[in-house]
Amino acid sequence: MSSVPLFGTLFTVVLERNNPRRGLTGAMGCLYAAGFDPAQSDTDNMTATMRRSPALVKCLGEQPVSYAGVIATLVLLAVAGLVYWCLPKVRDRRRRLVPVEAVDADGTLRAELAALAERTGIRSDVRFRIDPARMTSGAGVHGRTGRYTVCLHAGLPARRGTDPEGFRAVVLHELAHIHHRDVDYAYAATVLWRVFVLFALLPDFALIGWAVFLVVSGTETPWWPGAAPEVLAFVTTGLLLAGLVHLARADLLRRREHHADLRAVAWGAHPANWDRPDPPGTVAPLLHRLTALLRTHPGWAERRRVLADRDHLLRVSPLEMFLAGASASMLFGSLATLPFRPLAHGALWLTVALVAPVLCIALGLPVVRASRTAGGAPGSGALPGLWLGCGLLVGEFVASGRYRVDWLLPQPLYLLAFLFIGAVPAVWWSQTLRLALGLPKRGQRRAAAVVCALVTATVLWGGLTWWRLGGERIALGGGGDLGGALARAYAEAVPGAWQDYDMDLSALSYGLSLLSPLHRQVPVGVAVLLMWLVPLVLLLWQRPGAGPRVRRTLVAGCAGGLVSWAGLALTWSVGHARRPATVKERTGPFLVVHQWWVIVTVLAVCLLTAAVVAAFSRRHWLLRAVIAAQVTQLTAYGAVFLLSSADGCLGPLNTVLDVCRWHPRNGLALGTAVTLLTLTNAVLGSACAALLGAGTAGIVRRLRGRPAVRLPAVPAPAVPVRRRPVLLKAGTALTLGVPAVLLTVVASTQVAVTSAASPFSPKAAARGTKGPDGSPPPTQTRTMRTWQTWSWLNNGGNLHTQRINAAQLALNAELLKAAARKRDTNGQVPVDEKTFHRVCGALGKRVEEAQDYFPVPSPDLQKSWSDALSRLHHGTGRCQEAMIPPKGGPRRTDAERSQQFSASLKELAAGLRSFVAARQDIQKAATSKTK
Template sequence: MRFLNALRSGNGTGPRFALLVALVVAAGATTLDVVLSSFHNIRSDSSEEPLKGAFGCMLAAGIDPSSADADNINAITSRMKLFDQCIGAQPTSYEGVIGTLVLFAVAAAIYWLLPVWRNRPHRLVPVEAVDADGALRAELAALCERAMIRSRVRFRVDPRRMTAGACVFGRAGSYTVSLHAGLLARRGVDPEGFRAVVLHELAHLHQRDVDYAYAGTALWRAFVLGALVPQFALVAYLVVLVLTGTESPFWNGGKLFFAQIVFGLFLAALVHLARADLLRRRELQADLQAVTWGAHPAGWYQPERPGRVPSRLRRATALLRTHPDWAERRLALADPERSARITMVEMFLTGASAALLAGLAAAVQAVPYGTSIWITVVLAAAVPCSVLGLRVVRSRRSRHGRAESGAFVGLWFGLGLMTGDYVVSNLHRSDWLLPEPLYLLAFLFIAAVPVVWWSQSLNLALGLPTRGRRWTAAAVCVLTTVVLLWDGLQWWRLGGERIALGAGDVNAALETYYKQVVPGDWSPFSFDLRVLSVGMAMLTPLFNEALTIGAAALLWLTPLVLMLTQRVRAGVRLRRTLLWGVAGGLLSWGALAVALAALHAHGPVGRPERAGPFFLVSTWWTIVVAVAAPAVTAAVVAAVSRRHWMPRALIAGQVAQLMAYAAAFLFYSADGCLGPLNNATHTCGWNASNGTEHARRVIVLTLADTVLAVACAALVGAAAAWAVRTVRGRPTDVPAWPAPSLSALRRPALLGTGLLLALSVPALLLTGVTSPRVTVSADEFMQSRAQPQRQQPVRSPEQRARMRSWQAWAWMYHGGNERSQRIRHALERLTRLLGDGQQQGAQPDWDAYRRICAAVDSTVADAGQYFPVPLADLQKEWASALSTMRQGTRRCVTVTGTPAAGQDSTQARNATALALSVQQIVTGAVDWQKASVHIRDVAGGGELPSP
């Protein structure tokens, strides 16, 4: 119960302690998992046991620890379902989780024993020993009564400390206040200063700060002992192995050591920053509480003690210190709201811990990825929603409260996500730097857009007339914020990360894919094809996600409803927002006309030629207009708005988006009557089906993505406006919220309802239009596109031989051997049938041949769908043998499918064709046997057991 009361304390240390615990859990489990898995991989030089786990699945899929990241990603995505099945079939390892539980047990022991160590009898003396007349004890009891301390408190004196200070320590229910000897001397000359120091320490007890401080210290020491020491011990062990001449293909030069060291230092910095932020905040809150109880503020006007650290370096390292300096304390007393503000460090730590939790959840095989990512998103969204929400509520209640936009909070949150993801991913990547590092900036939008939307939408929700409506609106805003954050992280996982790693369009594979799907002359559209390939990689990850479509609708519909149901207008200028939206819609009409005119002037003349690449390119530029025009509109609206700029930009963008869809429908329905804007035909006439089909293609890909692009563009527009105001010396703060006036005019209900229906009904209808979606799975798409040529890493002959052996062994163990056994059994059945037919000398048993040939064909096809052999020379031999067998089995099934009974000449021809097909199967089987022997030889020889 005491712990729950501590968490509910309103001074902000409770959420910070929860953040520290989350960081220790994520960092400890991730570190221990990395350490233990690394030791397993180190032992792989003398044992194949690590190849039976997840590392073996990676090798079987074609991953090479020393190859480029783009090559490894393409190797996995080419058989994503098989890779997921292989990973899911591995035994779940709880070593990291168990190690984290042990770490917390050590922290609990430290928390319990640390006060006992500090309260040693020979170090501290009872206060009675220095208080002969009892005046000191009486004054301390009066101060405890003023501070409403109900816990058991013992006062001790530290005779060796001559400073005029004190400290408090202990554990829940039993606390000790240690008074320095210098403080007792100060009591005689400065009683107010003495009382201020004691009240400050009692404030720590009142606010449960002692529990937080000692629990945080215990967690830090346990983390160093149980996580960081093993981490750096691993690095030292790796250095020793390399210096002793260990040859292993798993090593990747200095990258492995660098990644391990940076990862350990990053975790240490994160946990220390969280602990330091927690301890600094508790000091400032204790100062405020002591002044509230009557302590004189003059006691805080103390000079800084001279030290060896220069002042500039001291200011630079302020975030690493656990105690604020006197200047910071005085600022907090002068402005109590200062200590209640959201610190950028807090949001950075929240984002970094969320990235660590995502990595931890991905490593826990017992938790499905869909569940784990939701756990991460909910925990990551809890801090900005709660802390920033409390800030927004306080600003609305304050007469002079400033509107909280949440932009800087979201940007620091995104910076933490970006830093955490980059550092953690370095442990699993081969390249030193990302091939496309600018895509990491997407994390700023992934985090800032939900935070800004939550802050400004909650401001609107607080303006509703009744408490029930406010709670309902706040709940909808929370759910939308969580889903929006999930959308961003899901987009990064499905598309953004792949593009950042250089695997978005390796060797123009997407361009090759589009040329295969849409045959024709692509030479006039080389630039358009490059833009199309890049743009589709950005749009496709989330275009058919139901949650994304729902969140996109709520992004603009929720603020619109809130604006229409406000008690008073209170600064909500909806009419101007709609006019900006109409202007953006007209911009989309003009942009689409310009695009069609340019395509018409440079496109082919004949109608058949316009049905191929030309029509796809024209559709693509329509998609570009449907996304770009609303985004530009949103950026302008956000730049010219000082309050509610995110909701206003979303509403204006939605108006422009609907008008862009109308333009696509009208332009393609009236195709042939538009002169220089004609697209596919020169015959004038109204063709609504053509316009509907074309608009549907555009809507399918842009219905949700355009709203998300609008939100990101609004953030860019607001940032640009802020930068301009800063350069020109104008105020950049958001104006205070206007006080509601009872005489303010209410918005007509009929007008608001009509506006809501005019915007929401078309959007819902468009959602229904896009329901018959044609989706292609990741496996089908990656298998259909041209595979890039892999660059072979530079290795010594011994390393090459070891890696070839590893990959072949893992490929056989994780499914290759099992599929080889199936093929062998099917061929044995065919061999027995051939032997029976030769002994009988009669006509072939057509049904038996058809069943067995179909069985062989099925097993061979299944083997062909398995991971390609990771070694190019063996894969060529393996694939050629399977192809030969499949040609024979398909011919056998065709010949035996419809034999002409009773016609001797036809049966004779069929028998001859059957013999030829069987001969082809036998030829392929011989080649397959040779390929299998070669693979087994590379893997080490002998039969390999299946998992």
């Protein structure tokens, strides 16, 4: 998949080698037209390009689709398949192998080899050959599917006389590779890797080197020096990709060696044959240990350790999880370059569809094996999840640089969020699967495992979605509010004295960028509901003595609920001290700020509860934490409703009202606002807090010298356990589940209804990022402004000009037709009112489309362009009103309408002259040569 963007870039440069503005077409042309400048920071570029986000989306969607990268990738796969098919023959000819008969005078060697092959039961065509050039006592195997060659080194037949057990162990090991199809895996991975490097990676590096050479030689380009970090990112991405593929290939081959050892021992090879010292080498021991992950064959000590403890091979490898995470980040970037351009959500779902099975299988198999073994104690999944997050972090840090101009992210610490994005679903899956395996019936266990896997995938998708919609913007240095868009949107939606709440508004805009990305995602809302409800049901319906009691968890949640009541009372008291003098003033910015701090209080108490519960729990600590946090959350919602409904009767806790009355509508309004932003975020945040709480407790126990307690997955009860009454189980689940389900449904409905009118919608944000006249800030250099203007013209400016000219010509044609008609008795020319209303409306529509396009990069040119379009738009409006007056408007006589129509034509003529002059100035600025 990574070859698609590499080939796409290569073919784009080659096909546009004669383009004087090379690099300013396609997607990058749209970005330059929107105001992108490599000399500016990432934050400035994001603010500039998102000023007219609908126009940018439309421009990107109108770019011609190129299948060059996909076709080249398919050709690459075909070449790899051809090489895979022909490589064994080439290897036979190059090595000059000889048949076994050449060294087997009495035929005993052939007979023993045939007996060993028959013992393994291999049905494929296996040939034995001798490599006279290699004098060691080893062997190798190569070939393709259905036809394999076991190559015995020249020293191995001689070893047969002195060490027959060792001879058989070597042969059985090679036959085990054939049995496990390791030859196919190894050759396919090797061939694909070599073909990719030769035909995709090296040409890309050559292209980058050529571009750098042109820059050094003095060629004028918009990519230097501002885009030097992007060029470096391309190189780093290629190197990382090469390293990841080699690490994955080496890890695969090492694991296949271990599997072959185990199979050979199962066929009769004696484990003592692996008691061999590692050969001394010229590499220093420290360097040899550091490069262990790069080698395709494990050392003898590691092979003996796996033979002694075969469960060691089945444990989750940190390297595998790291590779899965890094591959996921790079896969998302590659999917975005496909010709059909999948949406961001679709690309994330495809990425999760490939990563989630790896996560579930890698962490699920140890849990299943531990449940079948007495005293089995699988890990919590935290360490593999953290390695998965590290892979996501590294992949995102490197791959995202291909679209940035800064050397580093302005806020790189936010990349640490990927540790939680990887660890939360990993731990949750491990712990819930252990509970699912404790159910009494097999069908129940399977159904629960499927549900848990789907929730795990959705939670992982939610974490990646949060990064794409909010975390990435914060990491780019926007502070969550690029250009102050959210703050201005709130100031426009809720007029009032916002100058008194500058600090609160800053915290509000920053916090909303953290909380708002996921509150509109219905799949995440459902997954979050199941994230605590499924563990609760599993804990209640465990076999007697198989699972922990839920009572302590519910008690901890109730205690957190009491803390939430105290915290909310404190928030209300602070609001009472800060409230303005009149009720009208209290319903403005003060009420918005008060709602925000209520949301903060609810979230803070839930996170604190989860961290404390996880710190003092030994088993299922994440599940206990989210269940307790949910109990706290539901209790806090009750406190919010009561305090809001009884406002005016609370004395020192009154915030808005002073008259004592019961106001349930106020309680529902504030409760709904709080629920929308906390229902999903509180559970996910509690899971992250649980990781911190459990990690901190583990560090403290380690510092105190207390070893971590590892309890078995399913402990055997020492005494008879009394079953919980079914009604008590059902009542507990319904008491907590029904309100949560109803709140989830209400929140989803409210989000669908209010998202369009929200001051934080994309339209509101776009409104807030416009300058005084809608124009972008001036760029630093005249050359860059010229390139931007050229991109502005060629990515839509010329098209809008042509459409306006065509609509104006249609209007002129109708005027000529009317002038050719005979005049009436009053000397007036009759006109078709519907026809002129239509052509004037068509011209007005074309003008509106041009107004919605990107602002001209030059502020002076933008002013003249905007004024010309405004005059044209006003003229078309007057023309339509003269032909067909709007309903409810003032009544005008025919003479007045005729006069208005004539005035509109004069205004259109003047606007058209201004339009043509502005277009000529823009064309001149776009084609001027600057130094």
